[in-house]
Each structure stands twice: as C-alpha cells, then as structure tokens.
Amino acid sequence: MAEILVADDDAAIRTVVSQALSRAGYEVRVTSNAATLSRWAIEGEGDLIITDVIMPDETAFDMMPRIKRVRPDLPIIVMSAQNTFMTAITAAEKGAYDYLPKPFDLKELVTTVERALAQPLNKPAPTESEDQLNMPLVGRSPAMQEIYRLIARMTQxxxxxxxxxxxxxxxxxxxxxxxxxxxxxxxxxxxxxxxxxxxxxxxxxxxxxxxxxxxxxxxxxxxxxxxxxxxxxxxxxxxxxxxxxxxxxxxxxxxxxxxxxxxxxxxxxxxxxxxxxxxxxxxxxxxxxxxxxxxxxxxxxxxxLPPLRERIADVPDLARHFLAQAERNGLPRKVFDNAAIDRLRAYAWPGNVRELENLVQRLVALHPQEQISAEQVEQELASARPGNKTTDFADGTNESVRSAVAGYSRALLDAHNDETPIEDLYTTVLHEMERPLIEMTLRAFKGNQIQAAKVLGLNRNTLRKKIRELNIEVMRGLS
The missing domain is CATH 3.40.50.300 (P-loop containing nucleotide triphosphate hydrolases)
Structure with missing residues (x-):
C-alpha cells in the first residue's frame, strides 16, 4: 500500500485530502510545516508528496530541490491558491509531477496520485530555470488554469x-x-x-x-x-x-x-x-x-485558447496588468475606479485581449486624470467601433448579439453531456439559427436587404432566396 505525505498549513485541507486518499486505499501522513515534510521525505518515508506552496516556515519551491537531490524519483504534487502562470511554470521547473490550483476536485487529485505512482522511475527531473521573465500570460480563471497546467507540462x-x-x-x-x-x-x-x-x-x-x-x-x-x-x-x-x-x-x-x-x-x-x-x-x-x-x-x-468573453473574470487582472505595462513604458500612472472595472466586465470583447490592451493604452494616453472612470471607458469603446454603420447593427446591439451567440455556443457544447450528438446535427443547428438570424438583421436595418446581406456575408440574391424559402416578412420599401 502506497504512503502519501501531505503538507498544508490549513487543517481543513489536510482533513479532506487525507480522507479522500484514505478512501482510495492509501496510507496518509499529514503535517502543517515544510520542515517535517522534508525530514520525512529525506529519511526515505512516503511514496508521493502532496504539498501546498506557501508554508509557515518555507515554500515548497525552496524545499523541493533538497528532496529531489536525495530522492529524484519521488513524485511531488504541488497545490496552491496563488493560481498564476508563474506558479505552474515554477512547479514544473522545480520538478513537480503536477500542479493543482485551489480549489481542486478531489477525484482529480486521486486520479493524479494514481497516475503519478504508476509512472516509470528514473525519469530525469527538469533543470531549474534562471530566467527572470515578465509574466507572459495573465488570468486566474479556471479556463486559464488549464492553459497554465498544459503549458507547464509541454515546456519539458x-x-x-x-x-x-x-x-x-x-x-x-x-x-x-x-x-x-x-x-x-x-x-x-x-x-x-x-x-x-x-x-x-x-x-x-x-x-x-x-x-x-x-x-x-x-x-x-x-x-x-x-x-x-x-x-x-x-x-x-x-x-x-x-x-x-x-x-x-x-x-x-x-x-x-x-x-x-x-x-x-x-x-x-x-x-x-x-x-x-x-x-x-x-x-x-x-x-x-x-x-x-x-x-x-x-x-x-x-x-x-478561450476568447475573453469566456473568461470575463480575468478582465480586471488584465486591465491592471496593461496599466502597469504602460507605466513601465514611461506613461503616467493610472487606476480604474470600480464602475470602470464593472463596465469592462460587461463588455463582450469581440477583439479579445488585444482589444482590451489597445483600449487601456488609449485611456492612459488620452485622459489626464489619474483615475479612469466608467464614462471614459464607454467613450473609448464607442470611438473604437467601426464608423461604417453597415458593419454594426443600427440599434447598437452588436454587443448583446455576440454575447447571445457565445451563450448559444456554450449551451450547445454542454447540451449533449458527452453523449453522441443527434443525427444531422449540422443541418439542424443551421435550420434553428438561420431564420432568427436573418429576421434580426433585417429588423436592425429596417428591411434594407443590401445592408443585411453585407453584414451576413451573403450575396444579395442568396439572401432573397433564403427570405422566400423561410417565408420571412420584410419591411416594404427598403428591399
């Protein structure tokens, strides 16, 4: 029976992890400090380590090289609430078998333990990196945590x-x-x-x-x-x-x-x-x-890579990151007020992170006030939209439309619950979406089929044919 060494200064974490591993058939020893964990491991105890990064006496990243020198084959799983890109990368560089951001799923933890114990021995540990690079990716959302973990695995x-x-x-x-x-x-x-x-x-x-x-x-x-x-x-x-x-x-x-x-x-x-x-x-x-x-x-x-609308929770961190970047590049220091952050979170970001970065740069360069307001954010968002109204809906619903499409996409992905999709799914989805899409576009342009066809990316004759086939009523006088 494999023995698992668990270290975390949070008693609740130690308890739930210990119970989950015990139910899975492992012997478990727990401690609240790095010194005890290090001593156990160096003395030859344990077949696998699970440790938090931040401990009262020492970080896991400082402790791991000592353990690896004595027991290079001992798998170490790192867990942390500091869910940044650099945490995942540092864990990989220090030789961790895997990195789990808190909160994590206990079933995933047990699966990771099983996989680690089944790995062949004598796998060389990754060498430590001395590069002190700026964090290239920003965000703490679950979607980005998966990206960090995958990148950390692939770097070696x-x-x-x-x-x-x-x-x-x-x-x-x-x-x-x-x-x-x-x-x-x-x-x-x-x-x-x-x-x-x-x-x-x-x-x-x-x-x-x-x-x-x-x-x-x-x-x-x-x-x-x-x-x-x-x-x-x-x-x-x-x-x-x-x-x-x-x-x-x-x-x-x-x-x-x-x-x-x-x-x-x-x-x-x-x-x-x-x-x-x-x-x-x-x-x-x-x-x-x-x-x-x-x-x-x-x-x-x-x-x-998820679009920004699927990780809106990362927008505040990204916005502040771009503010700090601008300050390092010699521009004045700026901060967002709470209402401005709320406005950034409410936007659909069709241009994704690049659009957000460009917006922050404009706000820093064009507005003299140290605090950036929601009104200034709205002003710059409006000024950045294409001036040719044939590319925007006349009633200004581009943002809500994109959000609706994103929501429909997520609903469709979640709908089958990993079951086999229905037959002829492609045709079915198109049939369900085509009519409301054309009706919405025609309504937005007050029946103007030339403008509607341009926005939809259709030939005007093709649009006319679809209008007939779907029996769509068009406002007269603007066809």
Whole structure:
C-alpha cells in the first residue's frame, strides 16, 4: 500500500485530502510545516508528496530541490491558491509531477496520485530555470488554469503543439511561453504568419531558396526552418498555408529534412513546431483545403485558447496588468475606479485581449486624470467601433448579439453531456439559427436587404432566396 505525505498549513485541507486518499486505499501522513515534510521525505518515508506552496516556515519551491537531490524519483504534487502562470511554470521547473490550483476536485487529485505512482522511475527531473521573465500570460480563471497546467507540462517536451483561438486571444504569447520556459530557450524563436505572406513566396520563406531559383533570386536566402534550427518555429495562421507548401511541410515533419527552393541537397532540421490558427481545420479538410495527414502531424497536443468573453473574470487582472505595462513604458500612472472595472466586465470583447490592451493604452494616453472612470471607458469603446454603420447593427446591439451567440455556443457544447450528438446535427443547428438570424438583421436595418446581406456575408440574391424559402416578412420599401 502506497504512503502519501501531505503538507498544508490549513487543517481543513489536510482533513479532506487525507480522507479522500484514505478512501482510495492509501496510507496518509499529514503535517502543517515544510520542515517535517522534508525530514520525512529525506529519511526515505512516503511514496508521493502532496504539498501546498506557501508554508509557515518555507515554500515548497525552496524545499523541493533538497528532496529531489536525495530522492529524484519521488513524485511531488504541488497545490496552491496563488493560481498564476508563474506558479505552474515554477512547479514544473522545480520538478513537480503536477500542479493543482485551489480549489481542486478531489477525484482529480486521486486520479493524479494514481497516475503519478504508476509512472516509470528514473525519469530525469527538469533543470531549474534562471530566467527572470515578465509574466507572459495573465488570468486566474479556471479556463486559464488549464492553459497554465498544459503549458507547464509541454515546456519539458518537444511535442508539436496546435493552438486554436480567435484573433487577439494571445496565440503567439503562448507559443513564446512554450519556448522561453522550455528546453530550447537558448535557441531562436522564429515566427511566420502564413496569412501575411503572398502565397507564391511561402515556400521560399519557410525553406529558403538558392540563387537563380526564380526571377529576382539574386543570392541564396535562408528560410525560417534554417533560422530556427535548435529552437522553435511558430507557424501562425497555418490554415492559410497553400497546399503545395503543406506537402513540403509534411515531408519535413516526417523525415526531419527539407530542400531549399531550387536546391537539391537535403538539409537536416532540428526545430520544435508550434502551430496556430483561428480557423476550423477539420472543416478545411472536408473542403479539400488542408491535408488531413498534416493535420494529425501538427495536432499532437491541441491547445484551445478561450476568447475573453469566456473568461470575463480575468478582465480586471488584465486591465491592471496593461496599466502597469504602460507605466513601465514611461506613461503616467493610472487606476480604474470600480464602475470602470464593472463596465469592462460587461463588455463582450469581440477583439479579445488585444482589444482590451489597445483600449487601456488609449485611456492612459488620452485622459489626464489619474483615475479612469466608467464614462471614459464607454467613450473609448464607442470611438473604437467601426464608423461604417453597415458593419454594426443600427440599434447598437452588436454587443448583446455576440454575447447571445457565445451563450448559444456554450449551451450547445454542454447540451449533449458527452453523449453522441443527434443525427444531422449540422443541418439542424443551421435550420434553428438561420431564420432568427436573418429576421434580426433585417429588423436592425429596417428591411434594407443590401445592408443585411453585407453584414451576413451573403450575396444579395442568396439572401432573397433564403427570405422566400423561410417565408420571412420584410419591411416594404427598403428591399
């Protein structure tokens, strides 16, 4: 029977953890301080440690290196109420088996213990990092805690990661965190955005070209794979990569080598690939626009970044973080009043974290008062909305519409409760949503089908056809 050592200065935590582990069949010893825990472990007691980070006499992060020097194979699970990105990263760097943010689910704790005890011995502990970097990701919401934990696990591997998220959610920040806190941090981090490069030049940008390979190639040029050798290559907006380049990329991932455009000699490559997209790649596969075999090569570890509207609780922390950033960059010190924070939390943030960062920068630069009010926030939100009213609903309901769509999306994901979805789900959802969507848009534009078609992204004739098929009444005189 395995023995678990538990350390936490909170008696209630010690009790519930001890009871849960005892029910699962483990022997449990508990203590309220780091000194006793350290002594037990160094003397050879216990098969696994569960410890809080902040203890009365010493932090777990200070204690863990001593234990690891004597018992490098002893699994240590760290728990903490300081649920930041750096807590998760530091836990991984110190050699923790896993990090659990408080409050945690006891079933998850028991499952983690079972998994840790089943791991093979002699697994090398990660080396300590001496980098003192600014926190790259901010937020304490449950959604972000999962991101932190996944990043912490992936930093000590070379597995390919696929980041999916809307524009402005921070995909490149996550890619940089995987690099800066990982095994390849001493190597280069090279990013390339597929959507920002002409399609005919992507292969040359990725793999380089030889002199004379094409018109204008007056000398040899190194590609991004060569530039990133020994480090990380971040392939942003991978869904925009042309099929020809996809084929060459697949070969690199399979064979570990490539040839330059116009070259014949294979070049070996040693890079970690992190890819990102805001698109649904499986839909692109269905339409023949993305290779299925490449998708599975890239999607080894999928990581979904939640939009800001799904983690509104993080908005105050993010806003204050951007205020502090602005102050470090030489701008005046500012603070938000409570009403301003409430207004920020009430907004839907269609542009995600990037929109919030831009808003904070404008507020700091344009308003002389030290305290930022809700009225100033509203003023800047209004001024940032597109001036062309064909892209906004006439009654100003963009925000509520986005919130409604987000709520519908969450409800749909939760509805099946992990059961098999109903047959023909795609058609059913479209049928249920299409009529109210078209009616709402027509009503917002007082029946103007030209403006409604533009907002909906439909051809005017297609919209007319749908109006007839769905028997939608249109206000006369503005069609």
């Amino acid at each position: 591997t070379d597995l390919t990661v696929m980041i999916n998220g809307e524009s402005g959610t921070g995909k490149e920040l996550v890619a940089r965190a995987l690099h800066e806190f990982g095994k390849r941090k001493s190597g280069p981090f090279v990013a390339i955005n597929m959507a920002a490069i002409p399609r005919e030049l992507i292969e040359s940008e990725l793999f380089g070209h030889e002199r004379g390979a094409f018109t204008g190639a007056q000398s040899r040029s190194a590609g991004r794979f060569e530039q990133a050798n020994g480090g990380t290559l971040f392939l942003d907006e991978i869904g925009d990569m042309p099929m020809e380049a996809q084929t060459r990329l697949l070969r690199v991932l399979q064979e570990g080598e490539y040839t330059t455009v116009g070259g014949r000699t294979p070049i070996s490559t040693d890079v970690r690939i992190v890819a990102a997209t805001h698109q649904n790649l499986t839909s692109l596969i269905d339409r023949g626009q993305f290779r299925e075999d490449l998708y599975y090569r890239l999607n080894v570890v999928p990581l979904r």
